[in-house]
Amino acid sequence: MEYLSIVTKIVLVMSLGWYLITNLQWYNYKLGRVIFKHHKWQWHITFFLSPIVLFYLIPSPYFEIYFFVIYLVSFILWNKKLDRQLVLTSRVKRFLAILLLIVFVQISVCLDDSFCTDVSLFFTILVALILSNSLEKLFFLIYKNRAKNKLALNQNLKIVAITASYGKTSIKNFLYHVLKNRFKTYKTPRSVNTIAGLVLDVNKDLPSDTQIYIAEAGARVKGDIKTIANFLEPQIAIIGSVGEQHIEYFKSLENIKNTKKELLLSSKLQKAFVHNSASATLNEKIEEFPNNLHIVKSDLSGLWFDMELNGQIEHFYAPILGSFNAINLAAVVLTANYLGMSVLEINEAFTTLPQVEHRLQKIEANGKIIIDDSFNGNLEGMLEAVNICSSYIGRKVIITPGLVESTDSANILLAKQIDKVFDFVIITGSLNANILKANIDEEKVFVLKDKTMLETTLARTTRNGDLILFANDAPNFI
Template identity: 20%
Template sequence: MNLNSSIKLSAGHLVDLRLDLAIAIAIMEAEPIRVDQNAIVLGISTDTRTLETGDLFFALAGESFDGHKFVAKAISSGAVAAVVNETWFNNSSNNENAQGTFLVVKDVLNAYQNLATWWRSQCKLPVIAITGSAGKTTTKEIISQLLSFYGRVHKSAANHNNDIGVAQTLLRIDPQHHDFVVVEMGMRGKGEIARLSQVAAPDVAVITNIGTAHIGRLGSQQAIAEAKCELLAYLPTSSVAVLNGEDQLLLKTATQVWQGKAITYGLNGGDVKGNLTTDATIQVEGRSWKLPLSGRHNAMNFLAGLGVIKSLGLDWQKISTNIGNLDLPAGRAKIYSLQDHVTILDETYNCSPEAAIAALHLLAQIPTQGRRWAVLGTMKELGAMSASLHAQVGQTAKDLKIDCLLVLSDGESDEILTGVGKDFKYVGKCGDRSELVKILLNQVQTGDSILFKASNSVGMNVVVQEFQAAWENPSH
């Protein structure tokens, strides 16, 4: 097999390669229909908008899309073949109308993942996988930044942490341009991490923590711990686990499924132990680093990164004292300085109780000339524990002496206001994002700092955008 070293960065077209179609057929256990098995696959595509001649097209399907609708276009655009589900192909109307070459499989996603696993094995690069209830994306970015001091890093894009995204990340590996691969793994239910671990076969597995995200689906923190530790249960025996040494539930559950090498980290102990000297400076084994993000939770994420470096046998001395800025997506630890010395802490990308509490601690720590505002919304998928967990977030805001509390109300989030008493200088709620913006424009004063935090589906990012635009406009 001859590899072409160039990378196509468009959304659907993955790493360029030269792969005998017969090999792809064998890997995916596909039934070839009108296929020249001597043909060469030049690339992998999941999107006809970026498909190029010689690509192998996968008709992937999800909750809101079905690639089978674009099979005819893929064939007419020059795909060497289309990988389709047998149920679709066996439908007479589809079969009679479709022209071209097909690889018929029981499940297109499974075939896609099998090809990704094979490609990952061919590339022979260290693969680091990260999961956890909170901090996955930030930890992924910190690990990637640290590894960049040792070589070229390929990482999951944005939130590509599901069945399709993990496989796509692996299929984008270019062994001539990458030295390390960092993969984020998300989870909404039991069995998902197990599949992803089998697909990626990571050399290093990082679990950041066990929290309450998706507890409405899984029922208990113990069930969440077991689901997260599926990553360890399916690790190759030569792999290393990097675990939060302060999370006792994680450590206990991990020992039930993993007896291989493990490295723990923490501020209170562990194989990699740090000392947070200021909110953004940490000391570890005689070295000091300026952290790219403030807060105890981000210090823990950094220690996870050092645990990965240690697991790979790399020398910490190569890591610069200032590791640089992280490439975080919008709504992740973004700080905006507005006119009149107003500061926005944008944490709107998503939210769990643990993430909300960590963000409130960060708000309490950051220097401010005025008042501290917590603008909060619903945390989704908490099930029967929703009321108590929302109330816990409100209690944390009270205990930290946050000055002002404003809630985007939808029933569940109202529990944040339970028992607030007279401890806040301003307390309010509203059921409309526009109303929320108006309240902030009327109540925020010079020097105030504002945290925005809620689950992504709440749309709190819109509030941030509209408030920022209106505040910066003198006519507000």
């Protein structure tokens, strides 16, 4: 029985550590966000607090029965159902290894003293977290210094840093497609936009002969973008549309604007193109955009727009969905032109622009038209997606969790527009379910609580000829 108790304690602590590091990975390793900003706080009670409390309340062997039969089984099933499971990065492996080592040491020291074991057992998680964070900070400083030196060695390198409340990934991808025809260009992969991600990208993947490095800069708190600006020291900065995205972290729109404008603090800044929503102070280096932007046409075939460039009105077309993308493309035009590309070269590149995955990406499959806008989580973009779909003649279906990290009023506005356009509405998750249901005809609405059933639900509720819009997506921890 003693051996069973020891094994139980080891597996229990490692399970709690696994739960903790999973949540930390979701929330960029910010413990405060895991504790105070978690969207499914009930999970903390079920998978972290309850087993600790019951460990002291239920005597052996009844606790072991509870742990292995009830808790561990439910914990494994919970992990399997997650659509964003723990990624075993080097950081995660180091944390788990440190935790396991401390558990063994602690149990060995307290082998003949069960009271010592029981009292100090759960402190091992805290100690492991402190040691792990200290080690990661040390590694980060080493990696950051190495990355800084690598950037300095390439004297011909120009860095373009992009930030915005929304649209920065689209700007990055569009700009890369245009510039790669003229320059040796590299862009950050996926949505890498934190200082840690950028340091890793520079060290691991940035080719040494790159001429143009295009990087995103994201933020959750004041100072995040300033840190990135000090690290990259971009010569060119782009600040796209600024709005109330992540308002719960910044508390006010003014705080969001000021944080985005930290990108202008780069010591090597030569030129910045700043959207008028950022309210920047203009000078010879900082230019506001767009100038005389006119959207000629936007439908399921693409986007036509005019804009002023060098005192003249120029015409552009791109096979990209969404009128809001005219703003993103305007930033691309200005940057490419500043780097020496002509309007003709830019237009030629635009005609072959690939659709951005999961951002108003049009797909035709099995007799249905699918508009994948699952990576778009801002109000303006989602309303535009709804508007584009409104021109489709046929049955229209939308799958959405609503707006995440936004206001109730924004979700109400979105719901009312959805109600006008769509024939069937599938609401994923419980975060905004009540708000959306209250503002959409209840006969159209189906609430999908388990996202693993989405494919089955679509097969049952959609048919040939339907247009299906995936509007935003949220992992099931939200």
